[in-house]
Amino acid sequence: MKGKVIGDILVLKNEPDNLQELLNLPEVKRIVKLGRINGVKREPDVEILVGDSTETIHRENHCFFKLDVAKIMWSKGNTTERQRIAKIVEDGEIVVDMFAGIGYFSIPMAVHSNPEKIYSIEINPVSYSYLNENIMLNKAEGIIEPILGDCREVAPKGIADRVLMGYIGNTHEFLDAAMEIVKPGGIIHYHESVPDLLKFKRPPQRIIDAAKGREVEILKKRIIKKYSPGVYHVVVDAKIN
Numbered sequence: 750m751k752g753k754v755i756g757d758i759l760v761l762k763n764e765p766d767n768l769q770e771l772l773n774l775p776e777v778k779r780i781v782k783l784g785r786i787n788g789v790k791r792e793p794d795v796e797i798l799v800g801d802s803t804e805t806i807h808r809e810n811h812c813f814f815k816l817d818v819a820k821i822m823w824s825k826g827n828t829t830e831r832q833r834i835a836k837i838v839e840d841g842e843i844v845v846d847m848f849a850g851i852g853y854f855s856i857p858m859a860v861h862s863n864p865e866k867i868y869s870i871e872i873n874p875v876s877y878s879y880l881n882e883n884i885m886l887n888k889a890e891g892i893i894e895p896i897l898g899d900c901r902e903v904a905p906k907g908i909a910d911r912v913l914m915g916y917i918g919n920t921h922e923f924l925d926a927a928m929e930i931v932k933p934g935g936i937i938h939y940h941e942s943v944p945d946l947l948k949f950k951r952p953p954q955r956i957i958d959a960a961k962g963r964e965v966e967i968l969k970k971r972i973i974k975k976y977s978p979g980v981y982h983v984v985v986d987a988k989i990n
């Protein structure tokens with residue numbers, strides 16, 4: 750069985766023969782089958798197999814994430830990165846989360862670290878509305894400021910000690926915007942889906958190119974997960990001086 754439990758919903762890739770047995774799994778009260786994930790807004794196709802609704806609250810690393818599994822994606826493969834990012838922030842930092850979603854990174858940062866402010870930008874109104882609910886559920890109202898819109902247009906400029914680029918697809922097209930958001934000495938966490946042979950070469954090179962002469966110090970390169978055959982989701986931490 751290929752699947753994951755999100756809140757009290759078991760999300761499967763294929764319809765199983767033993768549907769009723771799966772309801773005995775701990776926490777599982779509903780079951781859905783997940784199809785393709787579509788478009789820049791990452792909206793999944795979902796068929797309900799058991800239950801009559803698809804909204805749930807998922808708990809991870811002492812954080813609450815309310816989401817509708819029929820409308821919003823949840824990547825189990827990103828758990829370690831969410832944990833790493835939660836504690837990476839230094840006291841008093843200003844953070845800009847360019848692709849905030851429902852608060853995947855912003856919420857753990859607000860719960861486990863002590864930033865002054867996190868600007869969390871999200872383009873999809875459905876995700877944005879869950880982001881707002883999750884800010885309240887995790888009592889992060891004083892720290893996270895949610896902003897609805899395209900991060901290239903609405904992000905505050907020149908103020909960030911740390912910029913999160915937790916999106917894969919054409920992330921490099923957003924590096925120019927990230928360079929405007931980060932302040933001198935700030936750090937960019939740049940995500941990319943990249944073929945195996947290029948996995949630690951292309952992402953740092955793209956950051957260096959986008960920096961247009963500003964000094965770039967590559968602090969870390971790590972694989973988050975296998976994305977598809979021969980393709981990895983990697984993250985590079987880069988300090989922009």
Ligand code: SAM
Pocket residue numbers: 789790791822823824827831847848849850851853854870871872873876898899900901915916917
């Ligand atoms: N890293 C997350 C995780 O741990 O599962 C997944 C992030 S999610 C795939 C990326 C989010 O970026 C989506 O909610 C999408 O709507 C949003 N997004 C895409 N383009 C955007 C843009 N130009 N400005 C702001 N948000 C954008």
